[in-house]
Amino acid sequence: MRWQGKSRRKSTGGRLHLHRKRRGYEAGRPAAETTIGETRRREIRTLGGGSKMRLLRCEFANVADPKSGTTRTAKIITVKENRADPFYARRNIVTKGAVIVTDIGDAVVTSRPGQDGIVNARLI
Numbered sequence: 001m002r003w004q005g006k007s008r009r010k011s012t013g014g015r016l017h018l019h020r021k022r023r024g025y026e027a028g029r030p031a032a033e034t035t036i037g038e039t040r041r042r043e044i045r046t047l048g049g050g051s052k053m054r055l056l057r058c059e060f061a062n063v064a065d066p067k068s069g070t071t072r073t074a075k076i077i078t079v080k081e082n083r084a085d086p087f088y089a090r091r092n093i094v095t096k097g098a099v100i101v102t103d104i105g106d107a108v109v110t111s112r113p114g115q116d117g118i119v120n121a122r123l124i
Contacts, residue, residue: 002028032114034058034094036076041117053117058094061119063107074102076119094119 005026010016025047037057044052064071081099082088094100098109100121107121 002030004028032056033088033091034113034119036078036092036094052115054115055113055117055119058113058119061100061102061107061109061121063102063104063121063123064110065123067123072104074104074107074121077101077103080106099124 003022003026005022006016006018008016008018029044032054034055035057037059039055039059040057042054042056044054046052058076060073061076062071063074076094078101079089079092079094079098080101082093082095083097084095085093088095088098094109094113096109096112100107100109100119102121104123106124108124109119109121111118111120113119
């Protein structure tokens with residue numbers, strides 16, 4: 001399980017004596033790791049009663065063309081590059097900043113699919 005609480009080390013490297021143990025609300029959830037395929041979403045309840053949409057698989061992206069100022073829906077073919085992790089590109093995992101190949105050209109993902117539940121991108 002991922003824990004999103006305070007580290008046991010100071011920024012200087014010294015030991016930090018925590019005044020309490022880990023709490024359930026500090027636990028993180030596993031990453032969505034959105035892959036290419038038939039669209040599949042899951043709704044997640046967040047702290048405070050709100051909700052997020054996890055995009056587990058995606059087939060299409062909303063691609064904006066900065067030159068013409070238009071946005072079109074394009075089919076995602078593959079992930080060309082992903083700076084978050086080189087292995088993500090091999091596994092076709094879409095994250096923010098990933099370069100995807102669409103049927104209208106290469107595009108950079110500008111949304112966070114695991115948080116927003118949609119893939120928005122900008123043509124390169």
